[in-house]
Amino acid sequence: MLEGRNLTVTYDGFKALDGVSVQLKPGMVTGLIGPNGAGKSTLFSVLAGSVIPTTGQVYFNDEDITSRPPVIRARLGLGRSFQLSRDLAGLTVVENLLVAQPERQFEGIGAALFRRNAIRHRQEIMIEKARELLSRVDLWRLADQPSAALSGGQKKLLDLCRVLMLEPRFILLDEPSAGVNPTRIAEITEFIRSLVAEGISFGMVEHNMGMVAALCDQVYALAEGRLVAHGTFEEVTANDDVARAYLGVGA
Numbered sequence: 001m002l003e004g005r006n007l008t009v010t011y012d013g014f015k016a017l018d019g020v021s022v023q024l025k026p027g028m029v030t031g032l033i034g035p036n037g038a039g040k041s042t043l044f045s046v047l048a049g050s051v052i053p054t055t056g057q058v059y060f061n062d063e064d065i066t067s068r069p070p071v072i073r074a075r076l077g078l079g080r081s082f083q084l085s086r087d088l089a090g091l092t093v094v095e096n097l098l099v100a101q102p103e104r105q106f107e108g109i110g111a112a113l114f115r116r117n118a119i120r121h122r123q124e125i126m127i128e129k130a131r132e133l134l135s136r137v138d139l140w141r142l143a144d145q146p147s148a149a150l151s152g153g154q155k156k157l158l159d160l161c162r163v164l165m166l167e168p169r170f171i172l173l174d175e176p177s178a179g180v181n182p183t184r185i186a187e188i189t190e191f192i193r194s195l196v197a198e199g200i201s202f203g204m205v206e207h208n209m210g211m212v213a214a215l216c217d218q219v220y221a222l223a224e225g226r227l228v229a230h231g232t233f234e235e236v237t238a239n240d241d242v243a244r245a246y247l248g249v250g251a
């Protein structure tokens, strides 16, 4: 389980997150929703490790990971999506997956030179893994194309495949439907469903309520840095405080 306990993030005295506790349970897809500026991205960053909370703790499978950097979280099995950065956009589709090797972060050049054969073998395994993943999302036929040429939806699928290269048990997704056309949203939804069936758990920040309704087993709604509701999609969207937050009337 991925758990945030009493999380507060303060920027120059302004509380972007104010005493928020969430439990992202295994086997589930957890949605984080709320109007613009609610604190969703801040909460995502705290759970993913790119922002250290001002107060509060993050636990992953009962281990305190509050100040563990993303690379250590990845080694523990907690993955996160990244938007395709400009650097990675210069690589081909398959190269984008091959750069996602966690070992690269920990290996010196000297060690690498002495272990050429092992490295070559590992590369073959990585290429096979990349081929399998890209085939699943119908991108293998584009393996040697520049990733910058992909559509918004294909980039999201590639982004997800890059996370999957590290074999995480838990994945945090930042707006998987952003910049994606409706047909592709259904495709991404199906892919995430199949990954859940294989035992991977998800947490996602998402504005598209159709996708949240289709995927999320539980939903946390935030407004102005605070938690306003928690429950099933139906329960949360029926909540008056949530409706008020989206209408901007103020709670």
Ligand SMILES: Nc1ncnc2c1ncn2[C@@H]1O[C@H](COP(=O)(O)OP(=O)(O)OP(=O)(O)O)[C@@H](O)[C@H]1O
Pocket: 011, 015, 016, 034, 035, 036, 037, 038, 039, 040, 041, 042, 043
């Ligand atoms: N680095 C920062 N410095 C100062 N204020 C910040 C910083 N990051 C976020 N904020 C502020 O914290 C609040 C919450 O921002 P956050 O991005 O978490 O909201 P959000 O719910 O993800 O919004 P959106 O849906 O628009 O992405 C906003 O008022 C934002 O301006």
